[in-house]
Amino acid sequence: MTSRQRLTLAVLLGAQFMVAVDFSILTVALPVIGSDLGFALADLQWISTAFALASAGFMLMFSRIGDRIGRHRLFFAGMALLTVGSLLGGLAQDPAILLVARVAQGLATAAVMPAALALLTTSFAEGPLRTKALSFNGALLSLGFAAGALLGGVLADLLSWRWNFLVNVPVGIAILICAPLVITPSRGEQAKRLDLPGALTVTIGLVALVYGLTGATANGWGSLETLLSLALAVVMFGAFVLVELRAPDPIAPLRVLSRTTVKWGNLAGLITLSMESGLSFLLTIYMQQVLGLSVLTTGLAFTLLGLGVFLGGMIAPRVVGSLGPRAALLLGLVVQGVATGALVLIGDEVGTGMAVLLVGSALGGVGHVWAVVSYTLTATSALPDTEQGLATALTSMTQQIGFTLGVPILSAVAVAWMGRSGDVDSATTILGGIRVAIVVDAAVVLLGAWLISILLRPKHFEQPGTGSPER
Template sequence: MTTVLAPSPTDTRMTGRGKAVLVVLLLAQFMLAVDFSILNVALPVIGDGLGFTLANLQWIATGFALAAAGFTLLAGRVADLFGRRRLFIGGMAALGIASLVGGLATTPEILLTARVVQGLATAVVTPAGLALLTTSFPEGPMRSKALGLNGALMSAGFTTGAILGGLLTDLLSWRWAFFINVPVAAAVLIAAPMLITESRSAVRKLDVPGAITVTGGLLAIVYALTVAGEHGFTDPLALGSFALGAVLLVVFWFAEKRSAAPLVPVGILKRRTVIWGNLAGLIAFATETSLVFLMTLYLQEVLGYSALATGLAFGVLGAGTVVGGVMGARVIARIGTRSALVWGLAVQAVATASLVLLGADRGWLTLLLAATFLGGVGNMVAIVGFMVTATSGLPDGEQGLATGLATMTQQVGITMGIPVMSAIVAARTLGGADVLGGVGTAVLVNAALVLAAAGVVGVMLRTKR
């Protein structure tokens, strides 16, 4: 097995080549994060320009989410087996081509196809890039620093995408939300072969039954969450998709127990760090991305701000996540990974709970900005703690699998948070009459989930004597 850049675990200095590798990998991950949200504010304009029906418009986002979340675990394992650099470069090439096709699209079918390919490329590049990141730097301060910067840029990218999408759509055209990926992908494709060394696992056999059942199960769950967000959690199609996903994942579990070369060794799923680290990550991503949705409702429906002004307000949240990402490695070095994870979630919970005080006049904007900044710091410290926890103590040969699991957690969390919070708001508003009350109830639930996660993870990750 070949690995990249393996300095001593006690060496906290990063070489010039290590910094260049880090820049290439972070640039790719930032672009992927931007793609999650850059088209959200442009959807109505795209619909008018290409003739989407209102019912089909949501598939621009859904098609991407289904592919990105459904195939990420499989892609992470394929990268382990056939080469992480190879998959990383191939995925970036596919992303660049799909972005060019999407920007030039003249029909809904072409654009949706491009969007699905973008999602598939994201499913390939994200775990492969994270595995290259974790195998490029030894477990310890250097890896924590790299993962902290990665987490900060990914979270900032999600916020940047919302702002950038509005700016590009208003000033140029929605097509530039696709075109902007092309030069970035080209730069990564030029630099990556020169800087990154190939890395793979010694195991060379793919578990086909496991791949089919886990991919089908994840696709069914993500689709169910999407349908639930549109029609409620009692919708028959949503319930049926949830049931199908659950059955396929149970079949996957038993298939892995009997497989000679499992896609996900059952042993790794029994590790406390993997189980509880990923649970913390799921809650962290689900609650913070859905909080952006709740505050968007508040800013636009209650305070009357424009979409662009709303996006700019979230720049403060983005700044908080950058600060948290930079602080994450230092916090872990000072108090330990478990404590950083728990305290990060606790700070996020307190900051989120304070938003219950928001009122119906614009004077409350100061509280919103301060709370989202502080919550962003706490959320990103927790996410860095989650990434370190979920990928630590594993050999390099399983890093693609571990980062694939972590990436799946991230993408499912992003997908599930908004439908859940949207359902709470809809149930509380009674036909839309009390948006502020609905947002307040959802904020309380959001904060309670984070606080509960902090308590459970804190107990379950205690070091056994």
């Protein structure tokens, strides 16, 4: 890499890591925030839900706006909004202001993530350099999500929960100062107007989907609110497809959405991200409710998972370069699935339970980051720069939905098993439910690997018009 490319990579990865941390940094501190600002216990979920709704719901729309006005401009605007929203959250004195700050952070994430990823893919040509850049990106995204809970617990314990917001401010200012000096302007195809009907239908559909998924944790999958939200999502997505078939300049051309690498690459990403985020939730409950560990100790236990993710990301370029993106993707899913399955050996003894957890989660983190890097490469490969905005928006949206989807699914599995076993508050029953959910987690990942191996073939990686496979 040239010096300019290194600086560009540092700026873009710094922004991606920042937004990944924001997704989970408040998790541990939610009870403290609720007590300090006067949130009702049932309303605490809105601190996370407000962020998830805005970030996932508006990502596709913002990415297409970035294609037209310039991805660099969207990136700068998103970073400015993230910095201001973080300052507002750190100074908030009542629940309403805090929720406004979280919506601002979510909207900023919807702008920054696809813009940063599109700028990254257009700054590095397909080949070893792009593979290396995306490997670092995948490692830092996964590490950021894992490190968010640790950093949030440490800041809330040693300083104040407000620093979970304020820590973003100096980082955001530094990125805003450096970014204009190193980022090359980039945009997709120019259009006379934005596909407003397509933008509205897909945004409403995504908001309804995320609302239904997050609400399922509190209200249950069979509640009327959850079912209506998911039904609205299905209707809006159907309307979106009809709109795109007729639009002269669609927000998401179906030729890109129907591409095999885009479809199955994003499915693989959804599987690996949702199951890993759900596993982090299960292990948190296990350490606190079964082993009786403190919040700070629980956060520190994820350090080894973060180390596995980081090391996996460092060697991911070699793995992808040797095997190709398809084989590396399958290997990552298999390693993640097998390591997750081994966690069923956890027990109620702190020594053996933590030994199994630390080793299994670290190995699973290695496989997980290989899968994340490979799915990103798969879903954005062999596409012209004019379509990188849409492709990267889809991968970023997959990340957000994956982070949201895993917890309600695996928690529903665990709770369903515990409900059959009598005393749902006993450590033995909780452990049993967690084990069942872990088995489901591993089975989904391994089944996904088998499905991807059938549906995503080496021929699908051929460059259009060349017949040569991409490596």
